[in-house]
Amino acid sequence: MVSTIPEKARRVLRDELVRLVNPGFDRSLKVDGDGVPGVVLVVGVNGTGKTTTIGKLARVLVAEGKTVVLGAADTFRAAAADQLQTWGSRVGVPTVRGPEGGDPASVAFDAVQQGIASGVDVVLVDTAGRLHTKTGLMDELGKIKRVIEKKAPVTEVLLVIDATTGQNGLTQARVFADVVDITGIVLSKLDGSAKGGIVVQVQRELQVPVKLIGLGEGVDDLVPFEAEAFVDALLAES
């Protein structure tokens, strides 16, 4: 095969990028608690798709034969708990919710408690979207995690980053990592024209792998992240 210089350059670039994204990273979800349910906490700034991700994640877990409880710890945004409950009923899992405007940490605690009492495998906790610049809200998030851990260890903290996000994604990830020690990234809305290149930098700086990608609003639109496919999409001609 005769390859031109641009082609070679492209191949080198691709290889370098793939290495940067590191296909060898452990991208499996930690949802197994030790005798207690595995707890997955989902965090992120406003409007990245946390609730939708939880809905889809619940579906994946149910399909794997796991029992799931959802915790609607977004008590701030209007109708967020309803939104989660709707997702829950679509896949047939119960949702634990508290009063609107109530303490999100207590809702999370109740959800985990109920999860333990009914012996489920996984508790998925939804949190309100918060900008990483709001100290008070970030403190609240830290509290949610601490309170949950009185009952069961949080096995996975997923940061949802919108693929359209630009350079600010890195700042977001840094602050969230600082507060709740994120263990994985979900790259949402990758079905649009945005490619989410910022996660390369996030993953490299924080050493936190991208675990899942969101490809739409349907129940089955959550798939595992694949380094090579991601890089190919990144380099695709638009």
Add this chain to the structure above:
Amino acid sequence: MFDTLQDRLSEVFKNLRGKSRLSEADIDATAREIRLALLEADVNLGVVKEFIAAVKQRAVGVDIHQALNPTQQIVKIVNEELISILGGESRQLRFAKRPPTVIMLAGLQGSGKTTLAGKLGLWLKEQGRSPLLVAADLQRPNAVNQLQVVGNRAGVHVFAPEPGNGVGDPVQVARTSILHAMSKLYDVVIVDTAGRLGVDAELMQQAADIRDAVNPTEILFVVDAMIGQDAVNTARAFADGVGFDGVVLSKLDGDARGGAALSIARVIGKPIMFASNGEGLKDFDAFHPDRMASRILGMGDLLTLIEQAEKTFDAEESAKAAQKLMTGKGGEFGLDDFLSQMQAVRRMGPLSKILGMIPGAAAIKDQINAIDERDIDRLEAIIHSMTPGERSNPKILDGSRRSRVAKGAGTTVAEVNALVNRFFDAKKMMQSMAGGAFGGGMPGMPGARRAPARPAAKSRTRGKGVSGNPAKRNSHAPADAPVDGTAAPAWDPAASFGLGAGQSDADLQKALSDYQLPADLQKMFNQKNLGPR
């Protein structure tokens, strides 16, 4: 985080002193820095290239201004170009000649349309209009409920004939909403649509159908300020798919630099009409091109800072504290006044963030990064461990009282001593500055002592040298006392931080005069005096 454009350019121009005119080579060297600064702010690459070409053209052969150094001159050109693109076509919301005026909201998922609908509804209602929110997002689970709740909070009616969650036809809802509005005499209809991707042809068609059904007076494209390089593709897809008349930039309360604003304004040529900067229904404002330009360049956003200060500070309380400090009326300025002022500053957000918004703060970046927010907690604990008598008159704190306070606050006597001494120092400094209606501020901020080896005396002289109050320094007409009282505290921390060593005093002076404050500040004060915005 990122260096500001000013920092970058200073580096380039380090060896350029004494030249009387910028050569092409000088400009090329700066172009790279400008490019990086803009890319870091998420400005689209194509736009960056065009923009740089325009700046270069303007900059070549410009006479070095007497008062400005080359750095400032380039920054000035860049800033002016940015403002001209961002504000090129600034305009107000149009209202239909024959009501109802129809405003349609469109945008990606999660850009903030539903929240904006509520804000816009409240804003219009406060202007004496009677808006109706229409729930045409039947896609996302419970979007209809969310709009109902938001409408309820804003005290605005919501038209939601369909339950949503995939049930119902949004085009039909939109169509009937207009009839409903006409029969019930609503004069503005705000149509909230589902979030959709630019590449989703089917949903784009649906948006176009909604548009054709309601014939909107204004279509607003809602875009997240955090959006990256994809901003242009997305905006173009929406411009082609449904068309829009104006842009709303949401989530500006984060720390994204918002370069997307520039990309969209430049490529699509539609004005940015509103800025949405918070989760509260009132966190919504007209768009200010000059502030956005500073923000994109990372030059600090002084006006936002002052506004935030206005929002958080209790003007009356500040004025009282200032009076106490200056005249001794209403009791001595004590530690509890100090504490309440400090808490007020803190309510505006993390200290490092607030200080970072001050132009010229780059010079003290290291100190800012070294601030430990928990220092303030410790300080609060110490003050709370004092009796009310001790707080209002710290002079009575003798050795035994100090050791009791230290025990109560779980700290050492040395810490208590440090606080009390700093308080007295700062108080003396404030009183010596008390010429104008100045004060009520933040003497001796904690964290300052974390600054590397800085003689205490220095910070005091600095405080006097650079009058902490921009209004005092730059505006010719004296501002009203309450406004003064609110603006001042935001500045004092910087003063008592001892702005780094040596050159920073002059730098800050330059940065400030470079910032063209007088007119803006003046405008702001006038606005303030006219009443609530």
